[in-house]
Amino acid sequence: MSPVTKTVFVGLLAAFATAGAQSPSTEQELAETIIKKAMAENQAIRILERIVSVGPRLSGSPQTAAAVELTRQMMVDLGFEDVHLEPVKVPRWVRGPVEKALIVNSHTLGTVPLAITALGGSGATPEGGLTAEVVEVRSIEEARNLGDQLRGKITFFNRPMNPTELETFRAYGGAVDQRVRGPAVAAQAGAVAALVRSITTRHDNVPHTGVTIFRKGERVIPAAAVSLQGADLLHQVLSAEGTVRVHLELACSTLTDVPSANVVAQITGRERPGEIVLLGAHLDSWDVGQGAHDDGAGCAHVIEALRLLKELGLRPRRTIRGVLFMNEENGSRGARAYPKAPQRRGEVHVAAIESDRGGFAPRGFTVSADSSTVSAFRRWAAAFRALGADRFTRGGGGADISPLRRDGTLTLGLNVECARYFDVHHSSNDVLEAVNGRELEMGAAAMAIMAYLLAEEGVPR
Secondary structure (H helix, E strand, O other): HHHHHHHHHHHHHHHHHHHHOOOOOOOOHHHHHHHHHHHHHOOHHHHHHHHHHOOOOOOOOHHHHHHHHHHHHHHHHOOOOEEEEEEEEEEEEEEEOOOOEEEEEEEEOOOOOOOOOEOOOOOEEEOEEEEEEEEEEEEEEHHHHHHHOOOOOOEEEOEEEEEEOOOHHHHHHHOHHHHOOOHHHHHHHHOOOEEEEEOOOOOOOOOOOEEEOOOOOOOOOOOEEEOOHHHHHHHHHHHHHHOOOOEEEOOEEEEEEEEEEEHHHHHHOOOEEEEEEEEEOOOOOOOOOOHHHHHHHHHHHHHHHHHHHHHHHOOOOEEEEEEEEEOOOOOOOHHHHHHHOHHHOEEEEEEEEEOOOOOOOOOEEOOOOOHHHOOOOOOHHHHHHHHHOOOEOOOOOOOOOOHHOOOOOEEEEEOOOOOOOOHHHOOOOOOOOHHHHHHHHHHHHHHHHHHHHHHHOOOOO
């Protein structure tokens, strides 16, 4: 047994003895104990069922307020410590009752509908909608170069995710800029609206929403995502006919900010309570589907990991804290508020672990550290091997814990099998039925094991 492992298990012996439980004698036995309880009880999917029962959870909505109270009470009922809410003001964008797009009077097809959904932050069309010629581009740079040629037109951003990129999050990163800033760039050139190819790997007729950002002082225009089938159809008609007109109707609006909260609970450390290992996920979701994978699954991971450790009687040296962040999808205000909250006085965050890649089978962790520290984490790989979660690679932890990373905290991200995530991401496909309960539970077990090792031993070196 390595010196690191030996030190960890001295702590484990003490913790289990305090709880009156049988003590594990190796790192693998700790993992086996957690995994056995997790898989036998399979509570993560029950937790997720309760979270999604309130409906989609867009920041500022009544459903999100219900989710805040539901998860707070759930944590109280599970016996977690210092359960509380940390207030944060969040934006309130409303989709509205009308989302409609038509290819109008095509020479070959006539008038045909396109499946669309408004992008978060979009403006509304005039009452009755607008009709304009479409200009197709593949990038923000191309839109900028066209300049005045976009004036009075609908700009159609049509760059797909790279199908040769096996890491789908990398493929997403290579395409998402056209959704986030494309409409604003089109607006600067005088476009009257923007359509964006859905950022997804699933070729169906379901559009995928997401945030689009208009900065202060920029002109806000209507902006919508179009399904992959719709995007391909529009491209084909443009290629065949040259000139195509689309009619667009959106009824979305931006209201005044409303109060909300991050939901916080913990298992207080037995020796160093002011040193924190944070488990994080975001409670808000988009207002299509149920937000089951994004990020109800992450919230279930956090709550279930704490439950497993508490019921096993594992109280490590340092505090393990769960935080369900608010407003990751369209503002990250919960993430920015957390480090500034008055409760942070005197606290030191040793590490933070985020789950925001869905409830698929765990594969390991990304670690925001140099190669030597990543190699040190690999000494713990045996604890995760039974779950198939023993890969440690360099990478960021996630959006909600990134402010902690900028403050010097080591961050980790739960890495999961990623091939199917963008099939459901930000769409009506993201429902409870898309989540496999066993895979979800395995992710929670991996989070629990990692949190305990970090809270007991600290960051491996």
